[in-house]
Structures are given as structure tokens and as C-alpha cells.
Amino acid sequence: MLYGKLPIVFLSAIAAEKRGSINSTIATYILGHLDSMKNIGIKEMAENCNVAPSSISRFCKEIGLNGFVELKDLLQSTEFDYTGFSEDISIDNRIHTLGEHIKTSIDMVEGSITTSKLMQLTKDIEQYDEVAVFGLLKAQTAAIILQSDLLMLRKQIYTNISYAEQINYIVNADSSHLIILFTYTGSYFDYDNQRNILKGKDIPKIWMVTGQQKEYPKFISDTLTFSSRQDYASHPYQLDYVASLIGQEYAQLKKE
Structure with missing residues (x-):
């Protein structure tokens, strides 16, 4: 598998949701602050996203997760990696x-x-x-x-x-x-x-x-x-x- 579950569910949520919607706001914020999100609680995450804790729980369910616990597990375990095909010094090459x-x-x-x-x-x-x-x-x-x-x-x-x-x-x-x-x-x-x-x-x-x-x-x-x-x-x-x-x-x- 080329991608972990977190980019799958988050990027699909951002692409499918209307810009500025609650789910889009939550997903966008989390992806932009991955390092600081790994050990965060649901209340603090809600405050950072400027939404209610219930919105975080609902977001988890709507993107296909079992709940906030699974979201935390994903945040702690996901590593983003891109493999370039060529490292030649020449852009033409x-x-x-x-x-x-x-x-x-x-x-x-x-x-x-x-x-x-x-x-x-x-x-x-x-x-x-x-x-x-x-x-x-x-x-x-x-x-x-x-x-x-x-x-x-x-x-x-x-x-x-x-x-x-x-x-x-x-x-x-x-x-x-x-x-x-x-x-x-x-x-x-x-x-x-x-x-x-x-x-x-x-x-x-x-x-x-x-x-x-x-x-x-x-x-x-x-x-x-x-x-x-x-x-x-x-x-x-x-x-x-x-x-x-x-x-x-x-x-x-x-x-x-």
C-alpha cells in the first residue's frame, strides 16, 4: 500500500466537503498541524479547530473512523513520505x-x-x-x-x-x-x-x-x-x- 489510512480519509474528506464546512475545517487544520496533534485531547483539538467537541466526534464517524480514539492512533502512527524517482542534478535529465x-x-x-x-x-x-x-x-x-x-x-x-x-x-x-x-x-x-x-x-x-x-x-x-x-x-x-x-x-x- 502506498498510502496510510489518515491521508486517505482526510484528503477525501477535504475534496468532498464544501470549503469552510466543519469537516473541511477540522481535516485541514489537523493536516496542517500533524506534529502538535499527536498527543492532543478531544477538548483541546476542538478549541484549536474552533468547534465543539461533539463536532470532532461526529467528524470521526463521518469520515469512516470508529471514533476519536482511532483518530488519535492514526495521528500517532502515520508518517508521510514521498519517494522521488530521480535525483539527477539536471532538471532536464x-x-x-x-x-x-x-x-x-x-x-x-x-x-x-x-x-x-x-x-x-x-x-x-x-x-x-x-x-x-x-x-x-x-x-x-x-x-x-x-x-x-x-x-x-x-x-x-x-x-x-x-x-x-x-x-x-x-x-x-x-x-x-x-x-x-x-x-x-x-x-x-x-x-x-x-x-x-x-x-x-x-x-x-x-x-x-x-x-x-x-x-x-x-x-x-x-x-x-x-x-x-x-x-x-x-x-x-x-x-x-x-x-x-x-x-x-x-x-x-x-x-x-
């Missing part, structure tokens, strides 16, 4: 090196993606009336690309930036729904406390589009995988390419 790496990552997708799976996913999109597509942080760009391409092809599908809202949609979906998850490392459900959230219910059909081939929860219906280095430099370009391929094949399907 750094630009070239990263560009070549991205091109290679696209070639890896082209040479490894299973066309029969790609076609089946495209047919499923055509078949289902209720279709949703989700991703976390940079993976959400692939979701938006697919949503935009399909809209131009007169197929409306749903997406939402908030991870809590994504999980809520998945939990409440049934067999009439198709859900597509773009997840570079395949760790989409690792951020949620209930990995078996769909156990024993009328579950939706879920496709996982990922660069990681591993064992997934039993409620994952199928996977569309591709070869990947699983590094920062290849992400989200591989997923974005796959999203464009799905849109292209859907357009081809509609011509037939």
Missing part, C-alpha cells in the same frame, strides 16, 4: 527519466492486460443500469476518466471522492449494481475496519482493476490485472490508461 519510466509503465499494461477480461468488463458496464466506479486519492482520477468517457457515450455511472461515501454505497448495493474499483496496489478494502462488509448479503458484482495479483475478499467478483512495478512513478498513469481502454472498448461495443 529528471524530466526525461520520469517520462521514460511512465512510458515503460504504460507498455507494461499493454503487454500484460487480458483482453478477454477487458471485454467482459465492458459488456458488464453495458448490461447493468446501476454502475459505480471508485478509487482512492490518485486512483480516483481513473474513476473520473471512465465516468467522463462513458458520459460522452451516453452511459451515466456514479462516483464519489469520499471514501466513507464509497464504502456506504458498496454496503448498500445489491445484485442489481455493478461496482468497479480502481486500486493500484489492491489494498482498497485494507483501509476499512470491516473487510467482510458484504458477507452474507445480496451482494453487487464488483470488479477490481489493479496492478497487484493477490488473494482478494470473496465478494470480489472478478479482477482486471496488469503488470506493475508498484512504485510512485507509475501511479496513477497505469490505472488512467486502463480507464481509457475501458472507455475505448465500450465505444467499440456500441458500434457493433
Whole structure:
């Protein structure tokens, strides 16, 4: 997994909320004062954010945490890290090196993606009336690309930036729904406390589009995988390419 749970839930909350809303204010303040927040109490945090303690508790619940205790655990354990791909002294060389790496990552997708799976996913999109597509942080760009391409092809599908809202949609979906998850490392459900959230219910059909081939929860219906280095430099370009391929094949399907 490239990202910890804290940036996942906080950045999705900031992106999904109206600027200046209570949740946006809390998330923005915490991310801007991480070092001083690690050993803070709920009352002091509320004072620093200029909100009531009850607003902090409600914020925790609404972004998908169990409560303030889990928030404190995240604040104490999360480390932010960015891995640069090239440290060459020349900016031109750094630009070239990263560009070549991205091109290679696209070639890896082209040479490894299973066309029969790609076609089946495209047919499923055509078949289902209720279709949703989700991703976390940079993976959400692939979701938006697919949503935009399909809209131009007169197929409306749903997406939402908030991870809590994504999980809520998945939990409440049934067999009439198709859900597509773009997840570079395949760790989409690792951020949620209930990995078996769909156990024993009328579950939706879920496709996982990922660069990681591993064992997934039993409620994952199928996977569309591709070869990947699983590094920062290849992400989200591989997923974005796959999203464009799905849109292209859907357009081809509609011509037939």
C-alpha cells in the first residue's frame, strides 16, 4: 500500500466537503498541524479547530473512523513520505527519466492486460443500469476518466471522492449494481475496519482493476490485472490508461 489510512480519509474528506464546512475545517487544520496533534485531547483539538467537541466526534464517524480514539492512533502512527524517482542534478535529465519510466509503465499494461477480461468488463458496464466506479486519492482520477468517457457515450455511472461515501454505497448495493474499483496496489478494502462488509448479503458484482495479483475478499467478483512495478512513478498513469481502454472498448461495443 502506498498510502496510510489518515491521508486517505482526510484528503477525501477535504475534496468532498464544501470549503469552510466543519469537516473541511477540522481535516485541514489537523493536516496542517500533524506534529502538535499527536498527543492532543478531544477538548483541546476542538478549541484549536474552533468547534465543539461533539463536532470532532461526529467528524470521526463521518469520515469512516470508529471514533476519536482511532483518530488519535492514526495521528500517532502515520508518517508521510514521498519517494522521488530521480535525483539527477539536471532538471532536464529528471524530466526525461520520469517520462521514460511512465512510458515503460504504460507498455507494461499493454503487454500484460487480458483482453478477454477487458471485454467482459465492458459488456458488464453495458448490461447493468446501476454502475459505480471508485478509487482512492490518485486512483480516483481513473474513476473520473471512465465516468467522463462513458458520459460522452451516453452511459451515466456514479462516483464519489469520499471514501466513507464509497464504502456506504458498496454496503448498500445489491445484485442489481455493478461496482468497479480502481486500486493500484489492491489494498482498497485494507483501509476499512470491516473487510467482510458484504458477507452474507445480496451482494453487487464488483470488479477490481489493479496492478497487484493477490488473494482478494470473496465478494470480489472478478479482477482486471496488469503488470506493475508498484512504485510512485507509475501511479496513477497505469490505472488512467486502463480507464481509457475501458472507455475505448465500450465505444467499440456500441458500434457493433
